[in-house]
Amino acid sequence: MRINNHTEKKGLAILGSTGSIGTQALDVVSRHPDHFSVEVLTAQNNADLLIKQAAAYKPNTVVIGNENLYDQVFSALDPLDIKVYSGENALTSVVQMESVDMVLTALVGYAGLKPTIKAVEAGKPIALANKETLVVAGQLVTQLAREKGVNILPVDSEHSAIFQCMVGEFHNPIEKLILTASGGPFRGRKREELLAITKDQALKHPNWDMGAKITIDSATLMNKGLEVIEAKWLFGVGLDKIDVVVHPQSIIHSLVQFEDGSIKAQLGLPDMRIPIQFALGYPERLKADFPRFDFMDYPNLTFEKPDMETFQNLRLAYDAIERGGNVPCILNAANEIAVAEFLKDRIGFLQISEVISECLSKVSYISDPSLEDYIETDKETRIKATEII
Template sequence: MQKRRIAILGSTGSIGTQTLEVIKANPQHFEVEVLTAQNNAALLIEQSIEFKPNCVVIANESLYDKVFTALDGHGIKVYTGTAALSAVVQMETIDIVLTALVGYVGLLPTIKAIEAGKHIALANKETLVVAGELITKLAAEKGINIFPVDSEHSAIFQCLVGEFHNPIEKIILTASGGPFRGKKYHELTNISKSQALKHPNWVMGAKITIDSASLMNKGLEVIEAKWLFSLKPEQIEVIVHPQSIVHSLVQFEDGSIKAQMGLPDMKLPIQFAIGFPNRLKSDFPRFDFTKYPNLTFEQPDTETFRNLQLAFEAMTKGGNSPCVLNAANEVAVAAFLEDKIGFLQMSDLIETCLSKIPFINHPGLDDYIKTDEETRKLAYTLI
């Protein structure tokens, strides 16, 4: 396997740091070409000195001097601003761009990377939620691959290896159910952000952890799966699996089901994405069936956790509806984390935005940008 040069967008976040752990364990296969961060200058500096990338980007321009001064003399180029994210991904020396940015901000850099012919390891699900049709069409035109990093989509991808010629009957995305699994609507009235940030199985950033608690994360994954695997809405099912051992399943037209299983560890899907088609040897903890004698499954409660139903509805409607869903959710989660709205009010806010923002059936990039702006403006007004 030829050594691959990796650009990591969002290297200081949960996915970014775990990607660097994978690269550190496989120096014969990977090297770091680009690292980027929004605000965590201290960690970006530390990572840069250890991994010696060609260049780094600190998106927050007020932190440029700090990063530049610290890396001066290390032979590392330093850039700043959000526009720099879209510029560095086009560097000829990059083989794979791993997009671990959180939210809508990942869209434009991903587009620019695809336009430059870079393969994508996608951890930024919002890119396909917002503009799935545009992204998948562009990737096909450029002949590049989008390798999923989310554990659920990686599971589907792994189940499909060797099966690409066989039609899918349906896929089944598993969900842990989050910290409030089993609770009813009235029990969630006074949920605090500290309660919502305690995920039972995964260690993640604040935004995705809140999304998991509200089941919006699964809703976003449903929309992402539609585009990654060219599915119809009726071919996607969600099942709650509290143990998070079965990461997702594929059912084929003969009725056979394939599942990908393993301990909850994001380093495995990260390594599979950047190392594909090779399965690289690892020292990740191994699954022991005797420690998990019971694997259980149950239907999601979409009456209590309305975000999942809203996501299915937005996916089915299509057009710019998923873009509205995503923008409203990003504002809602931020407001919840700032104690401006309650846990249940997040769904109210998203539903109102979906009903009020004008529908566009076949949006282009400018339409997505305008829809995102208008939705955020409306959401802030409602708050």
């Protein structure tokens, strides 16, 4: 990886800097000013926070996705000699800047796909917090990364855990990847108990502090389904080698089982700054003063099977990757629309799965999609999901 000679710091482009992952990534940067410089910050709508971040971290460039907010951001940052752009095209351009050594994709949902592809094409290593990029177009993105010799380093706690367990083991075949899931706020409840669930109840995750969309995905277990698909592409294993186990304490972040029967696990308190820092600093483990895990505080670590009858999104995700083609893209787009409508109180909690299931049966199947096919599938699915709702 190229390091800027004039600073000897790793220049970061943080896409989605005002979200949960983005703000925690900036916390990591603040703790290691000798290791990282911020070259690019981007946000979609949160102009106020983007301006504050830019004033604090002095990036070369910022992008505000919502073009209506451009004037506000420009007038605030122009006196600081910070370049300001807006819109989707700007987002795909700034990741290719010469001064950028690594791109942290922390955008929510489908929006992460195009900028990630452009960054890979430009040869930039990716710290990937946007699992939807690999859910939607995993084959295309991983193939492109191989061709360009680009590393995709996972930021999700589960995939980071697997990656950490595999360091030094890359030549040893994997027998099984075991992704852990907290089970969300409704673990143990049956379908009839979820009929009247409100968004406020669904937004109360027992262990993690995350953005609204990923928190709802965690409550429905769709987040774990998306992670299964992401794991398939990140680690190049078949679906039959990926298991999910519910682990309510969220201390073991995931496990890898090898052919001799040995299992490696990565443990720690549920703090996203740890996997963020590991990805940004890789291959070095940077010192941190984050709170430490103590076994005496967690005398019981428990494990359960996921309930796919109640939480059907996990089953839908397994089915989608098994069918392949553009089906995971359909799954993701339908879920994004359904979750957005649930957060607006327009559909019930259980109807999220119903909308996704109907889209999976009605949107056109493409066995070997191109990038244009993925874009068209995403558009078609969003229209269909909106019609269904």
